[in-house]
Amino acid sequence: MINVEILIVGGGPAGLCAANAAADLGASVLICERDEIPGGQLVKQTHKFFGSRKQYAGDRGIAIGDFLLDEVINDPKIEVMPDTTVIGIYEDGLVLAERSEEIIKINPRKIIIATGAAEKFLTFPGNDLPGIYGAGAVQTLMNVAGVIPGERVLMVGAGNIGLIVSYQLAQAGVETAAVIEGAPTIGGYLVHASKIQRLGIPVRTGYTIKEAYGDGKVEGAVICRLDAAWNMIEGSEEDIKCDTICLAVGLTPLTELCWQAGCEMAFIRELSGHVPLIDKYLQTTNPKIYVAGDVSGVEEASSAMVEGRLAGYSAACSLGYGLDTAPSLQAGAMAELDELRAGPMSDRIRQGVEKVEKMVTKGGV
Amino acid sequence: MRIEQHPILEFDRKEKITFFFNGQEMEGYASETIVAALHAAGVKELGKSPELHRPRGLFCAIGNCSSCLMVVDGQPNVRACVVKIKPGMQVELQSGKGDLK
Amino acid sequence: MLINTGIPTKEDLAKVDPSAERLAQGPVAIVECFQEIPCNPCVDACKRNAINIEGDINGLPIVDFEKCNGCGVCIAHCPGLAIFVIDKTYSESHAVVRLPYEFVPLPEKGQLACALNRAGEELGNFEVVRVISGGAKNKTTTIWLAVPQDLAMEVRSIKAPNSAPNIQNSAPGLQSSPTDTLICRCEDITLDEIRRVIADGYRTIDEIKRVTRAGMGPCQGRTCRQLIAQELSRHFGIPMEEVLMSTFRPPVKPVKLGSFVKGGDL
Numbered sequence: 001m002i003n004v005e006i007l008i009v010g011g012g013p014a015g016l017c018a019a020n021a022a023a024d025l026g027a028s029v030l031i032c033e034r035d036e037i038p039g040g041q042l043v044k045q046t047h048k049f050f051g052s053r054k055q056y057a058g059d060r061g062i063a064i065g066d067f068l069l070d071e072v073i074n075d076p077k078i079e080v081m082p083d084t085t086v087i088g089i090y091e092d093g094l095v096l097a098e099r100s101e102e103i104i105k106i107n108p109r110k111i112i113i114a115t116g117a118a119e120k121f122l123t124f125p126g127n128d129l130p131g132i133y134g135a136g137a138v139q140t141l142m143n144v145a146g147v148i149p150g151e152r153v154l155m156v157g158a159g160n161i162g163l164i165v166s167y168q169l170a171q172a173g174v175e176t177a178a179v180i181e182g183a184p185t186i187g188g189y190l191v192h193a194s195k196i197q198r199l200g201i202p203v204r205t206g207y208t209i210k211e212a213y214g215d216g217k218v219e220g221a222v223i224c225r226l227d228a229a230w231n232m233i234e235g236s237e238e239d240i241k242c243d244t245i246c247l248a249v250g251l252t253p254l255t256e257l258c259w260q261a262g263c264e265m266a267f268i269r270e271l272s273g274h275v276p277l278i279d280k281y282l283q284t285t286n287p288k289i290y291v292a293g294d295v296s297g298v299e300e301a302s303s304a305m306v307e308g309r310l311a312g313y314s315a316a317c318s319l320g321y322g323l324d325t326a327p328s329l330q331a332g333a334m335a336e337l338d339e340l341r342a343g344p345m346s347d348r349i350r351q352g353v354e355k356v357e358k359m360v361t362k363g364g365v
Numbered sequence: 366m367r368i369e370q371h372p373i374l375e376f377d378r379k380e381k382i383t384f385f386f387n388g389q390e391m392e393g394y395a396s397e398t399i400v401a402a403l404h405a406a407g408v409k410e411l412g413k414s415p416e417l418h419r420p421r422g423l424f425c426a427i428g429n430c431s432s433c434l435m436v437v438d439g440q441p442n443v444r445a446c447v448v449k450i451k452p453g454m455q456v457e458l459q460s461g462k463g464d465l466k
Numbered sequence: 467m468l469i470n471t472g473i474p475t476k477e478d479l480a481k482v483d484p485s486a487e488r489l490a491q492g493p494v495a496i497v498e499c500f501q502e503i504p505c506n507p508c509v510d511a512c513k514r515n516a517i518n519i520e521g522d523i524n525g526l527p528i529v530d531f532e533k534c535n536g537c538g539v540c541i542a543h544c545p546g547l548a549i550f551v552i553d554k555t556y557s558e559s560h561a562v563v564r565l566p567y568e569f570v571p572l573p574e575k576g577q578l579a580c581a582l583n584r585a586g587e588e589l590g591n592f593e594v595v596r597v598i599s600g601g602a603k604n605k606t607t608t609i610w611l612a613v614p615q616d617l618a619m620e621v622r623s624i625k626a627p628n629s630a631p632n633i634q635n636s637a638p639g640l641q642s643s644p645t646d647t648l649i650c651r652c653e654d655i656t657l658d659e660i661r662r663v664i665a666d667g668y669r670t671i672d673e674i675k676r677v678t679r680a681g682m683g684p685c686q687g688r689t690c691r692q693l694i695a696q697e698l699s700r701h702f703g704i705p706m707e708e709v710l711m712s713t714f715r716p717p718v719k720p721v722k723l724g725s726f727v728k729g730g731d732l
Contacts (some may be wrong), residue, residue: 034428035447041427046373048545048606050505052523058507058543060373063603088716094538098721103729118429121689123657128432128648130409130422137426137446145401146368164470170626171569172368190501191546193472198623202587205470215646216420217409240441252692254429259714267707273692302504323550343502343524373605416654417646424651424689426641431684431720432651442684442720 004030006315007095007108009257011039013301014293014308015114016068021329022112023311025322031078031105033098034085039065040070041136042301043187044143045165046171047298050189054336057155060269062143066307083085089261091289110288110315113258114308115274117251120121122156125211126286131218135165138329150244154221154326155179156209160188160300162248163203166196177240180207180223182230189345191221191350209245210237218245237280251298258295261286266359270352275359281314281330290315297356299349367405384454399445399456400426400433410446411435412459435459468500470707473584475585483619493536493553493562497527499546511543538598539622541566542606542680552618562595569626572597580625581613588625591618648650650690652683660694664701670710671695683713684720 006022010013011033019029031038040180045061056064070077085098086106095106119174121127131150135140135157138149153164153174158181166176167239179196184206186193193203210232212224225236252273255338259265263284283290292311293304310333317326341350368376378394385391386403393402400411400423410420411433424432428447437443438455441463445456468474484494497508497517506523516533518539519525538551541564551564563581573579578591596610615623647657655678668674671681671694680694681687695709 048507049504050545052504052506052512052580057505058510058545058605062374085719087718087721090716095528096716098717098719101728103721103725105729118688119425121424121651121693122647123647123693125647126645128414128419128421128651130411130420133423134425134430137423139474140446141401141404141423141424142368143374145397145404146371146378147397147401147405148366148368151406161644171372173626186472189503189546190468191414191499191544191548193504194468194474194498194548194584195472197472198582198584198586199626200582203472211645217422248665254688256686256688256714256718259711260716260718265711266526267709271705305549339522340504340522342522343504343522345503372568372570372607414651414654417656419646419648419654421618429685430651431688434684 001105001107002030003107004028005108005319006112007032007106007314008031008112008114010040010116010293010295011035011038011072011080011112012063012114012116012293012304013042014116014295014304015040015112015309016072016306017020017177017308018079018114018292018315019125019313020068020071021090021309022073022316022321023250023312024074025313025316025326026247027077027316027319029078030082030108031072031122031212032086033082036082037069038080038082039069042068044136045141045169046138049302050215050300051340055302055305055340057302063101065104086257089257089289105215108274110290110294111316111317112311113295114292114311115254115257117293117298119247120250120252121250122209122247124209125175126213129214129218130216131214132212132245132247135161138244139168142168142174143163149171149246150175150218151175152177153244153246154209154223154240154242155246155248157181157248157250158183158186158193158203158205159248159250160192163188163192163196164248165246165248166201167192167199171200176201177242178207179203180209181205181260182208182226184228189307200255205332209230212222212245217241221245234281243293251294253295253297253298257287258284258291261289262287266356268297268352268355270348270355273298277356279360280334280357280364281321282311283314283318297349298354300340303337303340306333306340310337367408367414382452384450384452384456386389386456387458390454393450394409398447399435399437399443399454402450403445403456410458413461415461418460434463436463441465474498474500479619482529484529488531489552489554493538493551493564494531495529495534495538495549495551497529497534497544497549499544499548502526503652505545507526507543507545508540508549511540513539538608539596540566542600542604547606550622554618556612556614559615560612561615563611563613563618563621565609565611565622565624567607567624568605572607573609573624579609579611581611581617581621582623582625583620584622586623589613589621592621598690613697635704649676649693650680652685652689653679654679655680655690657697659702660697664697669698669702671698671712672710675712686719687712695732
């Protein structure tokens with residue numbers, strides 16, 4: 001049995017920042033990371049991050065992962081347990097994890113769940129053919145392994161991920177036939193769309209994928225136009241020759257542990273799925289459990305890092321650490337979040353966060 | 366296909382190693398996962414689905430979705446997207462939910 | 467429209483372009499950033515404080531064209547690669563467009579590169595007059611391209627040398643045959659089957675799970691649960707908020723029995 005003050009589940013941007021923040025206040029921290037090296041999905045983000053200096057804006061995601069990890073590794077108060085997946089949080093507070101095909105027991109005083117999100121799947125005939133990937137999978141193949149997924153790609157979704165991955169495909173020498181988006185407008189940052197348009201990659205809004213076809217693997221796709229009510233317009237079909245279809249249709253929070261640990265949950269569309277109800281310090285309705293990052297609502301990595309810090313300060317403070325400094329550090333992180341979410345592109349996130357706040361003050365769903 | 370030249374990244378692939386895919390000898394690099402090495406060789410089909418026997422390939426690449434389960438050294442249900450290749454490793458297509466040998 | 471295509475219109479550009487008089491005076495930065503997003507590295511990049519944003523970090527950048535001397539440091543610092551420097555004083559016939567570039571191989575000074583406009587259309591081959599490395603950390607190269615004066619406000623990219631040949635899409639004479647739509651990849655449950663059991667009267671995710679096994683496979687419903695919830699929501703005309711979720715129990719991912727046996731002190 002491992003006794004620890006704060007257990008962090010997931011060593012992505014939120015988890016690493018949470019660890020640093022909690023350790024800064026004096027708490028001892030254990031990070032359980034399912035992968036061999038922490039860093040989460042930063043390892044495949046080759047583009048420069050937005051935000052301000054406080055969130056490492058202007059640096060590439062990969063570099064941010066490296067220095068967050070450096071800080072964690074050089075902090076004697078933090079232990080990182082790689083290749084370890086938390087599989088359950090039990091009523092008595094005991095946590096079970098699997099490490100190298102062996103079950104271990106952890107007895108933490110506080111838990112910060114920072115498990116991130118998973119890619120959404122889309123329904124269309126042939127949607128399970130080999131050659132159809134989540135956009136993140138294509139990033140992993142290209143930017144971690146250095147292997148291209150195919151030669152010609154149809155990108156489904158013009159949110160930030162779809163736009164960024166199309167650009168990254170071009171950097172790897174792979175052609176993107178088109179980026180299609182069901183909505184009438186581009187969901188991601190327009191600078192990302194402009195960046196790929198000027199390479200000759202068309203972004204086509206108001207289009208969806210009708211079906212994928214191929215013998216044993218993708219050989220092409222049929223796309224078609226959508227009307228204002230999202231119905232397919234008959235006769236508008238086009239055949240796109242491609243060997244790869246990339247689904248960038250959003251992420252959904254990975255909340256199994258929150259559900260299973262009895263945190264009160266609610267479906268908040270603006271936050272991309274079911275999320276735990278939390279207070280402004282990121283504490284769930286299970287007083288032992290805090291959350292940070294995409295698990296409490298899918299957003300940018302920059303806000304995940306700030307949420308990580310906030311959860312780390314909050315959890316450490318609840319154990320009596322940094323009672324004098326924590327309140328101002330928490331307030332600082334909250335102000336950063338407010339600023340990141342102040343613009344029109346964050347309308348949805350703000351609405352989602354407000355919904356959660358209202359539910360919490362009402363005392364539940 | 367592997368990316369040889371990249372504007373942002375350098376790939377430290379480590380040493381070249383040999384493994385087997387359905388009994389056929391294949392080359393890969395020590396840093397690569399099973400699916401990365403197979404994709405580099407153009408192999409996208411990793412198995413057949415349990416009921417409808419449809420071809421299955423990689424989907425999430427980070428161990429979430431279990432679309433890439435393969436038989437590795439006789440053990441079924443290995444997530445080929447997160448397990449790295451090793452010299453002499455026997456990788457096979459998995460049909461359905463796998464049998465213990 | 468920019469919001470539909472990502473290609474700024476003349477009206478958009480009119481808001482950020484410097485005056486003809488300023489362009490005639492020498493190099494100047496143009497920030498083609500039209501959307502309020504939380505981002506401000508351009509402000510920090512400019513040593514002459516020529517770039518400012520109004521309000522919080524979501525404000526649009528505004529270039530003070532009088533302070534800007536067209537040094538171009540900002541080009542490689544914009545995460546959106548939206549900054550260009552235009553020098554209309556390069557020669558009588560040619561202007562220089564300085565643009566960010568993140569592809570390999572890099573063109574060399576003196577080589578011709580194929581210029582592209584904001585829609586990716588080819589405008590001709592023009593001379594690369596300078597290549598400035600962004601350095602080991604930044605990695606964004608700045609390319610100086612000498613283009614005819616009348617294209618200075620059009621050229622915004624060059625074609626990557628390794629870009630694939632354009633494969634033509636065929637007209638809709640489709641070669642496909644009808645195939646299934648999968649909902650649960652692990653257990654091979656199709657959309658038709660989910661719809662059938664919903665029509666049979668099963669109305670929660672757990673009921674559907676028990677009768678079809680959708681969500682009982684190795685991914686434990688991570689891929690299919692949302693899709694089933696959407697089907698229930700659609701069929702019964704209830705909002706997603708009211709679709710009853712399944713029960714979650716540990717272990718939340720598949721674990722071999724052997725792993726429990728090995729966990730010595732359990």
